[in-house]
Amino acid sequence: MRLLTVSVLLATTALAGCAATSASGPASSKIEAQAALKIEPVKTNGGKTAGLDYALIDINSAVLNYLGDTTSTTIAGSFGGGKGGIPSLPLGVGDVIQVSVFESQAGGLFIPADAGSRPGNYITLPQQSIDREGNITVPYAGKIRASGRFIDEVQKEIEERLANRAIEPQIMISRLTIRSAQVAVLGDVNNAAKIQISEGGSRILDVISEAGGLSAPNVESYVTLTRRGRSARISYNHLIATPAENIYVAPNDTIIVERERRTYMAFGASGANGRFEFEDADLKLADALGKAGGLLDSRADPAQVYIYRTVSRELLVKLGANVSKFQGEAVPVVFRANLRDPSTFFVASKFPMQHGDIIYVTNSTATELYKFLDLVGSVPSTAADVSANARSTRLNIKNF
Numbered sequence: 001m002r003l004l005t006v007s008v009l010l011a012t013t014a015l016a017g018c019a020a021t022s023a024s025g026p027a028s029s030k031i032e033a034q035a036a037l038k039i040e041p042v043k044t045n046g047g048k049t050a051g052l053d054y055a056l057i058d059i060n061s062a063v064l065n066y067l068g069d070t071t072s073t074t075i076a077g078s079f080g081g082g083k084g085g086i087p088s089l090p091l092g093v094g095d096v097i098q099v100s101v102f103e104s105q106a107g108g109l110f111i112p113a114d115a116g117s118r119p120g121n122y123i124t125l126p127q128q129s130i131d132r133e134g135n136i137t138v139p140y141a142g143k144i145r146a147s148g149r150f151i152d153e154v155q156k157e158i159e160e161r162l163a164n165r166a167i168e169p170q171i172m173i174s175r176l177t178i179r180s181a182q183v184a185v186l187g188d189v190n191n192a193a194k195i196q197i198s199e200g201g202s203r204i205l206d207v208i209s210e211a212g213g214l215s216a217p218n219v220e221s222y223v224t225l226t227r228r229g230r231s232a233r234i235s236y237n238h239l240i241a242t243p244a245e246n247i248y249v250a251p252n253d254t255i256i257v258e259r260e261r262r263t264y265m266a267f268g269a270s271g272a273n274g275r276f277e278f279e280d281a282d283l284k285l286a287d288a289l290g291k292a293g294g295l296l297d298s299r300a301d302p303a304q305v306y307i308y309r310t311v312s313r314e315l316l317v318k319l320g321a322n323v324s325k326f327q328g329e330a331v332p333v334v335f336r337a338n339l340r341d342p343s344t345f346f347v348a349s350k351f352p353m354q355h356g357d358i359i360y361v362t363n364s365t366a367t368e369l370y371k372f373l374d375l376v377g378s379v380p381s382t383a384a385d386v387s388a389n390a391r392s393t394r395l396n397i398k399n400f
Contacts, residue, residue, distance in 0.1 A: 086201035092180020
C-alpha cells in the first residue's frame with residue numbers, strides 16, 4: 001500500500017513539474033521520436049557539419065575598390081549600337097506606302113500628251129500596304145518584292161521594269177505608316193504598347209517615354225532588352241547615367257520595365273529586426289544600420305557586425321583570395337565590420353549595400369555572461385522547490 005502511495009505522489013509531482021514548464025507545441029524530442037524518417041547533416045572527417053562554405057572578409061578601404069560597381073550586365077556590350085549611326089529600316093509587311101511615277105515629258109505611259117496644265121509630269125498611285133507575301137503592285141510593272149528591302153532598292157527595280165514603256169521613268173516611294181518596325185514596351189510603364197520606330201532612329205529611352213514613362217520609382221526599376229532570343233538587363237538609373245547604354249532599338253525588340261523592390265534584412269543586436277527597403281538610390285552600410293535602429297548599447301558587440309552576401313568568384317580573385325575551395329561562379333561571403341575602430345565608420349559610409357543583403361549584429365561577450373548569470377540565479381529557487389516537494393512527500397508517507 002505504501003508503494004502505491006509513493007507512486008501516486010511521484011506521478012503527481014512529475015505532472016506538476018510539467019505544468020510549470022508547459023509549452024505551446026510538442027517538444028523537439030517528441031518530434032524526433034515520432035518521425036518516420038530522419039535525415040541528419042553529414043559530418044566531415046573533422047567532425048564539421050557539411051554545409052555551405054563561405055569566405056570571411058574584413059571591410060577596409062582596399063575592399064571598397066572592388067565593390068563600387070555592382071552592374072553585372074550591359075546592353076551596349078550585349079547588342080552594340082551605342083555609338084553607331086541611325087539604323088536603316090527596311091520595308092516590311094503591313095507598312096503603308098505611296099508610289100509616285102515621274103516621266104521626263106508628257107505623252108508617255110502615265111502622262112498623256114494632252115495633259116494640259118498640271119504641276120509636273122508625274123502621277124501618284126493610291127496608297128497601298130505591303131501584303132502578307134511582302135509584295136506591292138505597280139501598274140505595268142506587276143508585283144514587286146518589297147518586304148525586307150530598302151526603299152531605294154525597290155525604286156530601282158520598278159524603274160527597270162518600266163524603262164521600256166515610260167519616258168525616262170523616275171520612281172519615288174514614300175513610307176506613310178510603319179507597322180513592321182515596332183517595339184513592344186511592357187511592364188511597369190504607364191501605357192504599355194507597341195511603339196513605332198522613327199525613321200530618324202529611336203533609342204531605348206525614347207520608346208519608354210512614348211509608352212508614358214515609368215510607373216515605378218527610378219531607383220527600383222530595371223530595363224530588359226530582348227532581341228532575337230538574347231537579353232540584357234540593367235538598372236534604369238544606370239541607363240540614364242550612361243548614354244552609351246541608351247542604344248537604338250531594332251524592329252521586333254521587346255523592352256520590359258520591371259520594378260524590383262530592393263530590400264535588406266537586419267537581425268541580432270540591432271535596434272530593429274526585420275526587412276527594410278532601400279528607398280535611396282545608393283544605400284550605404286552606415287545608412288542601412290541607421291534605418292535598422294543602429295546598435296543596441298546594452299547588447300551589441302560593435303566589433304562584430306556582419307553582412308551576408310553572395311558575390312562573384314571574380315571579386316575574390318581580384319582580392320587575391322584562394323578560391324580553389326569554392327565551386328561555381330557565385331561564392332557566399334560574410335563581410336565583417338569592426339565598428340570599434342573609428343576609421344571603419346568612414347568605410348561603412350562608403351560600403352554599398354545590395355539587394356538581399358543580411359546584416360547580423362552579434363551580442364557582446366558581457367551580454368552572454370549576463371544571460372548565464374541569470375540562469376545560475378534561477379537555480380536556487382528551483383532547487384528549493386524540489387527540496388520542499390521532497391519534504392512534503394516524506395511527511396505524507398509518514399502520516400499514511
